[in-house]
Amino acid sequence: MGDITSNLPIRAKSEPVKFGHALRDSDFLFDPSYRNLNHGSFGTIPAHIRNIMRQYQDRAEAKPDPFIRSRYPELLDESREAVAKILGVPTETCVFVANATMGVNTVLRNIVWNEDGKDEILYFETIYNGCAKTIDFVVEYNRGLVQSRCVPISYPCLDEDIVQNFERVVEEVKKEGKRVRLALLDVVSSNPGIRFPFEAVTASCKKHGVLSLVDGAQGIGMVKLDHLAEVDPDFFVSNCHKWLHVPRGCAVFYVPLRNQPLIRSTVPTSHGFEPLELPGGKKRVNPLRPNDKGYFVDGFQFIGTVDNAPFLCVKEAIKWREEVLGGEERIRDELIKMAREGGKLVAEALGTEVLDNETQTMSASAMTNVALPLPAEEIKANGEGQEVHGYILDTLMDEYQTFVAIFVFQGRWWARLSAQVYLELEDFKWAGGVLKEICERVSRGDFRKSI
Incomplete structure (x- = not known):
């Protein structure tokens, strides 16, 4: 089979396409009787991106081993590069996971908590329940090594009120002789769907020596994020399948170089994991082709046999948004x-x-x-x-x-x-x-x- 055909549908180039029902009818896949007023939950894709995804799937079926072992990593790198430009960060800091919850789980399950039992995880009242339950599990699983605490929010309020509430709770934790190890915060919260001042809260985390984990499930493709390197969170994940018109499920997972050693394993653990030591000096073989991308990127390149065609569509979705929707x-x-x-x-x-x-x-x-x-x-x-x-x-x-x-x-x-x-x-x-x-x-x- 030949290369992927990514030519966009022919349309007039004199002016940007008009948003609205005409675009819905020409480019999207909705049942004519359905009005999608809930894009924020599951997103959707135009027919053009659906066709691209199916071409990748067809390529994988035509020659499974050559595509999955050889061509797929190359195409994956192209999408990593494209999404890194949207975020304004280096390509080597970006990988893909299935969804934002997977990214949050990956961070929380990799953090090594202090043995004195004084660590705490802070989260905000508007946390997504899936992430809240992940924190609950981490607290339960680690049996007294880490606790969690909620930062209250009373809407409507100003952004500075949220920052002040956060810093007040951080001080409360310190007065109790404990430490805030990590804070989980949103880009845009789920219910209510509110733009969260994640930049200011991330800065406060830095001031107090707290690891910042930014849940951008509602983020890329909806709010400005090309300043992510300047904001400099410790961990960031954002669903591409919600607002970037990428097929489900796909999320970009950003970890700056300084923190990549903290991410010892993907979730689930797979071929990329390297044990610190094994009995008798044994070494487990990685059957995948060696590369020079580093432990972090290499680990997320192949976790298991699932259909990762959506990951390969990121660059095409960004192109479609630029050339058809106007950027x-x-x-x-x-x-x-x-x-x-x-x-x-x-x-x-x-x-x-x-x-x-x-x-x-x-x-x-x-x-x-x-x-x-x-x-x-x-x-x-x-x-x-x-x-x-x-x-x-x-x-x-x-x-x-x-x-x-x-x-x-x-x-x-x-x-x-x-x-x-x-x-x-x-x-x-x-x-x-x-x-x-x-x-x-x-x-x-x-x-x-x-x-």
Whole structure:
């Protein structure tokens, strides 16, 4: 088989493509009846990138060993180089993992905790639950060597309030005779979908000698990250399959050279791991071709036999975004604008408000959070939270052919909606009407009839 055909669909080059429904219909793979207002959960890809991925898969099936053992590492390096440019970091600091949770697990399972039992992991109240449970496991597994502590957040607030809360908790830990070993923080939190001041918190970590682990699950392709080398976190992971239009699952995992010795093993451990010593001076053979990329990069190059075709599509997705959508800056600016304006339309329909602060730093992303007009205290008092949540989601999917993330935060019900290049403000206006109708049905008790 020949080389991968990556020619983009022929279209007029006189001006950048217009975002909206025409782009959705020409480039994306949605069922015509479905409105995707929840890009932030699973992302999606244009047909062009789907076709590229399938070509890579076909190449792997045509000649499995030559492709997987020889050609795949070369193509992987090309994608590593392309994503490193987006982040503004050296190629040798970037590898790929399946998703952001895998990256967080890799860091937390590699850290060697001090034997005096004084280490603590700090995380913020808005942590993604999968990562929170990873911390719970690490605390449980290490049996007293490390503990965890939550940094509270009271939204809406200013970015400096979050930093001050963090530093206050760090001081609390010190006064108790313990040490903050690592802090887990977001680029954009999940629920609510809020732009987090990860740059300032990372700087605070440096000041206090704390390792910073940045969960950018919602990050690359949505917010500006080409200053990552300047921010200089100790560890950073970001899903490419959410906002960068890369197939699921693919995340870039960045570890600066100074910290790569801390990552002794991939998760799961595979051929790249080198034991410090084995009984009798034995040495285990690595069946893969030797290279000069270093222990860190070599270890993540091949973990096991899975379909890593999405990793190879990163460079093609970046190219598509540049040549068709007009580049990263245009995409970011348009999506943030759409999310802010769309959120206002939904809030107007519901008679509520958007979650934001006076400086609008909280809303500097492609997601918007709008309060729902639901009797939160009554629902909680009746113990009906799960029933209401399930009813809303099922109704959205079954009756309205859409999905909106629904969650309770600080005693109030919220809806999180995503802006994307295939949407228009009309979609948000429509969503506002849908959510209003469903909330009215919940208030009438219709959800009880479905139990």
